[in-house]
């Protein structure tokens with residue numbers, strides 16, 4: 228197909244994320260990707276500042292990951308997981324248990340992040356029922372979160388960003404504490420800590436679990452918080468028999484500078500969701516880990532009634548094993564802190580610039596928050612003109628680049644961000 232035919236077909240038939248059909252702005256046609264670059268159909272090459280929504284941590288067409296897929300393809304691309312098992316899945320589960328915070332020993336393989344959160348919720352509700360507390364069926368969280376687009380995950384997304392008003396009467400009504408204040412290294416706010424504890428305690432009798440994104444709230448607003456608040460949640464939930472779920476779908480596998488963000492706080496949740504970077508961005512796969520105690524409780528109640536058709540997909544598990552193998556064999560922590568330094572340096576000039584409210588960097592995450600809604604088409608086009616792919620949203624222009632992005636390309640990305648910030652401003656009415 229020619230690029231024109233692709234765009235015409237796209238416009239006619241194809242939904243894109245968070246878009247009307249036909250979309251208000253036509254997408255760019257990608258022809259291929261290699262290393263940290265996307266190649267557009269018109270021949271332009273863009274440094275990828277997004278890692279394909281935070282997943283492609285090793286970049287594209289990595290020889291080790293390509294080989295893992297090809298090798299697995301030669302055995303089987305898929306078999307059902309009911310009644311059958313295989314090495315790629317068992318190896319992956321064992322590795323996840325080894326890497327995860329202590330105590331998370333049982334693994335449910337899912338096909339996407341939202342499903343991993345659904346499974347986490349199901350585990351928690353079923354555990355409470357099995358242990359004689361069926362009245363505990365609500366979820367607690369803090370505002371500003373994002374946990375996915377299916378209905379239970381949507382119910383714990385930020386009520387405004389998650390557009391709960393569209394779904395009132397449909398979404399389960401959950402318990403919300405205020406959003407965690409400050410930044411990663413802001414001092415602890417005792418009033419906030421008290422409010423957090425109070426919210427959980429007042430609803431303890433009806434809460435099955437508290438679910439949060441540790442340290443970084445991603446698609447809900449790209450905000451960072453002091454890890455101390457996670458210790459607070461750990462203590463208050465444990466004291467009241469409430470389960471604690473960490474959604475590390477965005478933060479897992481090194482993005483914040485530790486393998487899992489929970490390590491910044493030194494606490495283990497009862498349930499952990501991972502996804503996104505799990506397969507190095509190659510295939511859709513996620514996982515929900517839980518403690519042996521939860522698995523025992525749920526199993527005493529009967530079965531965990533969940534079983535996606537493509538559960539434990541061998542191709543996805545094989546490339547996940549290879550991606551984690553690359554992390555373990557290399558110096559991912561050194562790479563992430565190099566990226567962090569480059570983003571701090573490259574974004575520093577935007578601090579205090581016109582239209583900029585805040586600049587924040589943590590691990591391989593760089594965020595510029597504007598004092599106005601970004602002009603998405605203008606900002607995207609300005610970054611593309613600088614040879615960079617960005618996907619700003621709301622008032623945020625940000626990057627989550629592949630860890631192996633070199634300093635020259637990181638300089639391009641920060642220049643692309645500066646151009647996107649300026650373009651959004653000049654196009655403001």
Ligand SMILES: *Cc1c(COP(=O)(O)O)cnc(C)c1O
Nearest residue numbers: 339340341373374375445476477
């Ligand atoms: C992306 C994301 C999800 C949803 O994952 P999908 O694979 O898009 O369903 C859930 N939680 C967090 C924190 C995420 O970043």
